[in-house]
Amino acid sequence: MSDRNLLKLAFVGCGAIAHYHLNGIKEHVPEIKVTAAIDTAKENAELIAAETGAKVYSSLEEGLVDGDFDAVDLMLPHDLHESAAVQSFEAGKHLLLEKPIAHTLEACDRIFAAAQKTDTVFMVAENSQYWPEIVKAQEMIKMGMIGEVITARATYKMEFNDYWFKGKKPWRYDKSRTGGGIVVDGGAHWIRPLRMWMGEIDEVIGILGHPLVGMEGESMAKAIFRFESGKTASFEAMLAKTVIGPSIWFCITGTLGEIHIEGGLEGSIILYNTNNRQGRKIMEAQGYPQSFGPELKDFAQAVLEDKPLDAGPEKAYGELRTALALYRSAETGHWEKVWD
Ligand SMILES: NC(=O)c1ccc[n+]([C@@H]2O[C@H](COP(=O)([O-])OP(=O)(O)OC[C@H]3O[C@@H](n4cnc5c(N)ncnc54)[C@H](O)[C@@H]3O)[C@@H](O)[C@H]2O)c1
Structure with missing residues (x-):
């Protein structure tokens, strides 16, 4: 080479x-x-x-x-x-x-x-832009496989693992270092897919919680996002020292059926419609870790071949601004605008 x-x-x-x-x-x-x-x-x-x-x-x-x-x-x-x-x-x-x-x-x-x-070249690494199940769901929506999208639900729940932090106080416990808590951090990867499927988020209402003792920023959030289209989606995030059973990470409901992306790093994508009431697996599970290869490839191609990025870096303001609007809403108890 x-x-x-x-x-x-x-x-x-x-x-x-x-x-x-x-x-x-x-x-x-x-x-x-x-x-x-x-x-x-x-x-x-x-x-x-x-x-x-x-x-x-x-x-x-x-x-x-x-x-x-x-x-x-x-x-x-x-x-x-x-x-x-x-x-x-x-x-x-x-x-x-x-x-x-x-x-x-x-x-x-x-x-x-x-x-x-x-x-x-400047790129912000939001890997869910390349997460195979998220990309497949986007294709399915574009193909009309669930009709018109009515609403969606994103659920990000992780079991805290002390091992990650090797006994030291993690920087993630310090709000001034992270800029918030779980929503600005892992939550971003659950917000980007909603934006890919449903467009730009206009306003947010929600609450925050602190189940993870010692973490200054929120370790729990529950919110409703209203998109510029007027449609809504729910968003839930939690990091806790407990045992968490399986949950569906994403559910997108349309006029003709529903798409589920199962939880776990290698969850499958399932289509439910009148022909598939028990659900049909759309492809073999690939999973979250498979998002990083295509992400790095996109960056390399932008540098070496001048290929336009899948998503420009400014797109990443959306996840951060959504998190910040949710933080304001938790204080005021009202809907808060994302882009004002
Ligand atoms: N895309 C994803 O799924 C995902 C997952 C985890 C983290 N992240 C992001 O990746 C970034 C890093 O997170 P992480 O989980 O890998 O954190 P981490 O704590 O595991 O790693 C951070 C590393 O930076 C090093 N470091 C700290 N200060 C430094 C300095 N001044 N100069 C050089 N090295 C220094 C630390 O020693 C550590 O090795 C964050 O922006 C985080 O949000 C993304």
Whole structure:
């Protein structure tokens, strides 16, 4: 493969999600080579380096001085997105930035201002845009397989696992670091699909809860979204130290039937209609982890082939603004606009 067809990528932040990105690259994106693994926790960078041959650095500054890469895959805690994104743009790097864009709208705006000063590719990594079951549901809706969409329900419930945090206080417990709680974080991946299927969200009403002791931001949310079309969907998110039974992650009801996406990282997609009252599996379950390969592929093709992104980075304002509107609604008890 010639260099023109090779994207040299630095991982900045080599924690939990970095391994999903790496698996996606290994399975789907031979044109990406991870050449730098950057993390303040050397052991995390070394795990990525062991699998890729990447050079290890303990800071982005160090990597930018010595490293050999054209693009940055930024996977840091939310409050660190802005400074690292701006540094990357100033160094002329292409940027794939994990969601949310940043922990405040002001920080997001500053990232976009820095992006505008370069001609490099900027993409926000919202992997549900590429989640095979979500994409299939979008195709089915477009094909009219459930008629006109009436409403939908998104349910994101996860069992908290201490193992993820190795005994240390996780940055996710600190609201000033995340910009909120579960809704700005994992909840985003349940909000994007609703927007893909039903259009832009206009306003939100909801409540928040705190079942996860020690987490400052919300670990539970229940909300109704009203779309610009006037249609509504319900949204529920929870992270709790308990045992959670199976639930349907997404249900889309139309005038001719219903689509279910089963819970679990490898849930199937099922169609219910008059011919399939017991439900028909539409494809073999592929699952959430299979979203990362196509996501990284989209980024690589945008850099190497000038291919337009599936969704521009500004699209990711929608998940963050929806979360912020929900936070305001929990305070006021009223419907709150997403885009005002
Ligand atoms: N798409 C998804 O499904 C998904 C899932 C989880 C996380 N995320 C996103 O990925 C990002 C990272 O989350 P995570 O779960 O991987 O977090 P994590 O805590 O597992 O990893 C963060 C890594 O950043 C490192 N780090 C912290 N400060 C640093 C600094 N100044 N310079 C270099 N490295 C530093 C930490 O040592 C750690 O290895 C967040 O934006 C999060 O919202 C996305």
